[in-house]
Amino acid sequence: MKFKLGSKIIQSNQQPYVIAEIGVNFENDFQRAKKIIKLAKEGGADAVKFQSYKAEKIACKNSPYYWDLKEVNVKSQYKLFKKFDKFGFKEFNQLKKYCDKLKIDFLSTPFDLDAVDYLDNLVPFYKVASADLTNYPLIKKICQKNKPIVLSTGASNQKEINNVLKFINKVNKKIRVILLHCVLSYPTNNKDANLNLIKSLKKTFKNKIIGYSDHTLPDQNMIILTKAYQNGAYVIEKHFTDTKGLKGNDHFHSMDKDDLIKFRKNIDLLNKIDGNLKKREILECEKKSRINARRSIVAKNNISKGERLTLNNLIMKRPGFGISPTKIFKVLGKTAKKNINEDSIINFKDLI
The missing domain is CATH 3.90.1210.10 (Antifreeze-like/N-acetylneuraminic acid synthase C-terminal domain)
Known part of the structure; x- marks a missing residue:
């Protein structure tokens, strides 16, 4: 198995492509966004990812919450999104240039058609959020950009995954799709992580690269992400912050620089002990x-x-x-x- 994603070649028995999802954890602060990007780079991330949306285009004003109120005490999706929708092309373009300087891929998930357009010159591939797996107008627009799609599968069933892949193939047969196992629950309880679904996706979609988008609370030794890699996830996405454990936004289930370094070391050790022998020989x-x-x-x-x-x-x-x-x-x-x-x-x- 060998493939190129963004600026990295990914192969079996090597480090996965890691997306540090900053999301809105920078809280509309441009300098803080740059600080978190730098931390992600130092931790070993291959890409940082933001979220491109406008509250009025993503949620009705009476849309109910779906997160843990103990961590994010806002009951309206619209109000929460409105609080953090201040960045657009101008700001993301500047952050893209900063990423280029640090040699880390810039990504942002588009949540509306306008965002798809202005991100086209900024991102090497598109990330589609779990919640938009059935948003065919958005996906069609993305397909027209002729770039790979990384698609999270949280809160979906097998039929919906099959249908969206058929739809993408119908719109643009040349599009490469990478599927991420994901659980759309903030935070995801460990018992609900169901990491064996990574193996299931690999078995069902033999010609697809499979990855994992994680919403569990970071464990002390980063075992959850390490296990996801062991199960065959070659693209790993997890929220990233400079203030681990802080209430609000996605800070409370985000990893930080130290977590990422620990995870990378885990993978180095795994690949070292796995070796490359195909048959038993005398070492x-x-x-x-x-x-x-x-x-x-x-x-x-x-x-x-x-x-x-x-x-x-x-x-x-x-x-x-x-x-x-x-x-x-x-x-x-x-x-x-x-x-x-x-x-x-x-x-x-x-x-x-």
């Missing part, structure tokens, strides 16, 4: 152990010249310099050419 590091820890056929006691060798006067002992125990039946019944001392390694030259 260089095993050669000394192979000789010294394996056994040879040894004299159990003093053996006199002319004495016949039997299981009563032989024993299998380390090291493995002599005749291998696998050849015991070639030794049994032979006689000693000379006296053989107890604890001596048997050699064929001493036998007749």
Whole structure:
């Protein structure tokens, strides 16, 4: 498996493509946005992702909430989105230039048709949010841009995934689609993460790259993201912040720079211990152990010249310099050419 996404070539047994989703965690502060981008780069992210929307184009004014009110105490989608919809092409264009300077991919999820248009010159591919998996007008517009689509599958069923893939193929057969397993719940309880669905998606869509968009609370050792990678997720997306655990927005379920570094180290270790052997071979590091820890056929006691060798006067002992125990039946019944001392390694030259 090998493919290019953004500026990175992704291969099996190598680091995944990591999207640090800043979203609106910069809270309309341009300098803070740059600060978080820099932290993401330092942590090892391949891309940072924002969200491009206007409240009046994404939600009715009476749209109810779907998040944890203990963390985000706003009951109206419209009010929450209105609070953080201040950036447009001008600001994102400047942030794109800053990303180019740091050599990290710039992304932003479009939530309306205008955003699709102005992001076309800024993003290497489009990310479609789980909630817009059935938003065919938006997806059609994206398909017309001839760029890869990374599609989150949260809150969908198999039929809906099949249908949207058929729709994309109908609109533009050349579009490459990467599917992300996702659970549309903020935060996602660990028991609901269902990471085995990554394996299921890989089995069902054999010609598609599969990834994971995570909304669980960051665990101490970043095991959840690591397990997602082990299950076959080669694109990893998770919210990212400079203020981990802060209430409001997506801070409370976001990872930070230290989390990302820890995750990258986990993957390095996994790939190191997985190795690349296709069949069992003797490793260089095993050669000394192979000789010294394996056994040879040894004299159990003093053996006199002319004495016949039997299981009563032989024993299998380390090291493995002599005749291998696998050849015991070639030794049994032979006689000693000379006296053989107890604890001596048997050699064929001493036998007749």
